Amino acid sequence: MKQGKQQGRLYLVGVGPGDPELMTCKAVRVLEQTKVWVVPKARENGASSALQIVLAMVGSVDKEVLEVRFPMKKIRLEQDHDPEVQQGWQDAARIVLARLDQGEDVAFPTLGDPGLYSTSFYLLNTLQEMLLESCRELPVTIIPGITAMAACSAQLHAPLGLGDDVLSVVPAAFDDTRLRDILLTADTVVLMKVFRRLPAVIELLDELGLTDKAVVLERCGMDSQRIYTDIREAAGKDLHYFSTLLIRKKQINKAVS
Amino acid sequence: MKQGKQQGRLYLVGVGPGDPELMTCKAVRVLEQTKVWVVPKARENGASSALQIVLAMVGSVDKEVLEVRFPMKKIRLEQDHDPEVQQGWQDAARIVLARLDQGEDVAFPTLGDPGLYSTSFYLLNTLQEMLLESCRELPVTIIPGITAMAACSAQLHAPLGLGDDVLSVVPAAFDDTRLRDILLTADTVVLMKVFRRLPAVIELLDELGLTDKAVVLERCGMDSQRIYTDIREAAGKDLHYFSTLLIRKKQINKAVS
Numbered sequence: 001m002k003q004g005k006q007q008g009r010l011y012l013v014g015v016g017p018g019d020p021e022l023m024t025c026k027a028v029r030v031l032e033q034t035k036v037w038v039v040p041k042a043r044e045n046g047a048s049s050a051l052q053i054v055l056a057m058v059g060s061v062d063k064e065v066l067e068v069r070f071p072m073k074k075i076r077l078e079q080d081h082d083p084e085v086q087q088g089w090q091d092a093a094r095i096v097l098a099r100l101d102q103g104e105d106v107a108f109p110t111l112g113d114p115g116l117y118s119t120s121f122y123l124l125n126t127l128q129e130m131l132l133e134s135c136r137e138l139p140v141t142i143i144p145g146i147t148a149m150a151a152c153s154a155q156l157h158a159p160l161g162l163g164d165d166v167l168s169v170v171p172a173a174f175d176d177t178r179l180r181d182i183l184l185t186a187d188t189v190v191l192m193k194v195f196r197r198l199p200a201v202i203e204l205l206d207e208l209g210l211t212d213k214a215v216v217l218e219r220c221g222m223d224s225q226r227i228y229t230d231i232r233e234a235a236g237k238d239l240h241y242f243s244t245l246l247i248r249k250k251q252i253n254k255a256v257s
Numbered sequence: 258m259k260q261g262k263q264q265g266r267l268y269l270v271g272v273g274p275g276d277p278e279l280m281t282c283k284a285v286r287v288l289e290q291t292k293v294w295v296v297p298k299a300r301e302n303g304a305s306s307a308l309q310i311v312l313a314m315v316g317s318v319d320k321e322v323l324e325v326r327f328p329m330k331k332i333r334l335e336q337d338h339d340p341e342v343q344q345g346w347q348d349a350a351r352i353v354l355a356r357l358d359q360g361e362d363v364a365f366p367t368l369g370d371p372g373l374y375s376t377s378f379y380l381l382n383t384l385q386e387m388l389l390e391s392c393r394e395l396p397v398t399i400i401p402g403i404t405a406m407a408a409c410s411a412q413l414h415a416p417l418g419l420g421d422d423v424l425s426v427v428p429a430a431f432d433d434t435r436l437r438d439i440l441l442t443a444d445t446v447v448l449m450k451v452f453r454r455l456p457a458v459i460e461l462l463d464e465l466g467l468t469d470k471a472v473v474l475e476r477c478g479m480d481s482q483r484i485y486t487d488i489r490e491a492a493g494k495d496l497h498y499f500s501t502l503l504i505r506k507k508q509i510n511k512a513v514s
Contacts, residue, residue: 014407016281024403025285025314026278057282113403115410115417116424124414142411146281146370150271150401153372157381157399160372160426166435167373167426168443169418178423178442185435185442186425 008100010127010138011107012120014145018049018111018222018242020056022146027109030143031058034107036099038092040119041067050109066099066106068092070119093126100138113145117171117192148244149190151221158215158248160188165250183208189247195239202235205247214247265357267384267395268364269377271402275306275368275479275499277313279403284366287400288315291364293356295349297376298324307366323356323363325349327376350383357395370402374428374449405501406447408478415472415505417445422507440465446504452496459492462504471504 011030016022031037031054039051051065069088099106110120124140131138149169153160161167168186170179171193183189183204194201194216205211216228219242228234231245268287273279288294288311296308308322326345356363367377381397388395406426410417418424425443427436428450440446440461451458451473462468473485476499485491488502 019283021283021286022281022401024273024279024281026276028282029278113407113410113417115407115415117418117420117422118416121416121419140414142414144279144403144407144411146401146403147407150370150372150404153370154399154401157397158372159375159378160370161374161428162378163374164428164433165374166428166439168439169424169426171418171421171423181438181442182423182425185438 006103007136007139008102008104008106010096010100010124010140011105012114012118012124012140012142013107013109014113014115014118014143015050015053015109015111016146017148017151017220018053018225019151020053022151022221023053023057024143024145027143027145028057030141031107031109034105035062036064036066036104036106038066038068038096038106038108038123041069050111053111054109066095068095070122089122089126090130092123093130096123097127097130110145111148113147114142115144116147116169148192148217148220148242149246152190152215152217152244152246155217155220155225155227156215156246158246160190160246160248162250180204180208183210183247187249191245191247193241193243194245195241195243198231198235198239198243198245201245202231205231210247210249213249214245216243216245218243220244263360264393264396265359265361265363267353267357267381267397268362269371269375269381269397269399270364270366271370271372271375271400272307272310272366272368273403274405274408274477275310275482276408277310279408279478280310280314281400281402284400284402285314287398288364288366291362292319293321293323293361293363295323295325295353295363295365295380298326307368310368311366323352325352327379346379346383347387349380350387353380354384354387367402368405370404371399372401373404373426405449405474405477405499406503409447409472409474409501409503412474412477412482412484413472413503415503417447417503417505419507437461437465440467440504444506448502448504450498450500451502452498452500455488455492455496455500455502458502459488462488467504467506470506471502473500473502475500477501 013027039048110118114120165187167188168182169190214231216231216234218226270284296305367375371377422444424445425439426447471488473488473491475483
């Protein structure tokens with residue numbers, strides 16, 4: 001850190017599931033006030049999804065947008081990482097740290113909620129590890145966001161939990177034997193980013209008699225949203241990465257007005 | 258419905274966990290545009306919590322605020338209700354329906370997310386049952402909100418789920434034997450509105466060696482927020498109804514900067 005300058009603050013900003021209006025007022029304010037934004041490097045469709053959402057609500061005239069490359073391999077926080085993955089995070093963290101050390105605040109907009117399967121925590125952890133070596137603390141503010149599952153619930157007019165319901169949320173990376181137990185125990189199960197595993201999941205749901213209690217929502221809350229009330233139809237499609245499967249045992253309102 | 262007038266639309270509006278800035282831009286816009294708000298009748302502290310949050314962001318000059326009495330007994334959606342509870346919901350629904358039938362839109366602001374243990378779905382269901390009798394459909398829009406657990410995660414700088422973590426959410430009303438299974442299976446467990454059951458929960462957590470992985474957050478995101486990193490301390494306190502217990506097996510960052 002340069003002498004006389006206070007270290008900048010890192011903001012992890014949840015921007016919600018896709019509809020820019022589902023950004024919180026706080027997310028909009030912080031992104032307006034922060035001059036440096038860091039976003040994942042665009043892959044397929046031009047700008048990153050999070051950046052596109054932000055740009056619909058906040059002007060970018062006076063902003064500096066740092067594109068960093070995030071490795072998208074399957075990662076777990078407390079396991080040894082793939083060297084490529086580790087290198088990617090460290091490179092990204094160094095770019096961010098350089099700006100924080102110049103006393104600039106940096107905002108990292110992230111889809112959905114930073115606390116739920118978002119990349120932002122990998123960035124935060126890598127930064128914290130780097131600073132630990134020099135016994136420095138990182139000033140951080142996390143701004144929660146609307147999750148894809150909350151947007152799905154709202155779209156379907158079906159609650160995620162009511163009364164004494166138990167809700168379980170299972171990510172895409174999930175492939176151990178717990179899924180059966182979870183499907184038997186919980187009242188509502190949300191399977192995030194289900195696209196590739198859908199045929200295997202349908203087989204299990206068929207066996208447990210739960211297929212008719214399930215709905216798939218593709219790109220929920222985005223313009224291109226699609227709802228499959230018959231999830232067998234979705235299995236034949238080339239589903240987008242942003243696909244959520246919602247299983248509600250007690251009741252699901254498949255008619256939406 | 259009066260002739261020639263289109264039926265009004267019901268908006269269930271999530272207003273988030275307490276910090277008014279955590280309302281979404283959509284929630285603010287819809288509440289600004291809707292002239293009739295329906296809120297639970299104030300009990301202890303004057304205005305209802307949801308209304309207080311809304312009033313911090315939206316002016317009430319041109320609004321009509323209908324206070325309805327919601328019974329707060331333990332209820333489950335698909336079980337026979339206590340007659341008093343049922344009567345309460347029907348009275349509330351009739352007040353709302355009268356305004357919708359006059360062609361007015363009605364907004365119901367609700368704490369957190371409407372899909373997660375909120376009262377708004379009871380109102381919606383009661384209205385839908387009433388309209389079913391006359392084969393009418395209710396135009397409804399649900400606006401998702403930031404949950405208390407997302408606010409807790411943000412405050413603690415601890416993710417609810419990362420990588421292949423399973424998250425389970427268990428409400429206060431919960432008192433069957435599944436809690437032990439859930440604590441054994443899930444990576445992160447959120448116990449909502451834990452206040453009265455805390456001593457019993459601590460006993461179970463002690464037995465499973467999980468007490469040190471748990472944090473209690475009281476009124477998270479509100480001005481009077483309190484965080485108990487030693488949950489045994491919280492057990493001796495007269496905790497507020499809005500208390501959330503977060504158990505994260507893999508890692509919880511108890512130091513917040």
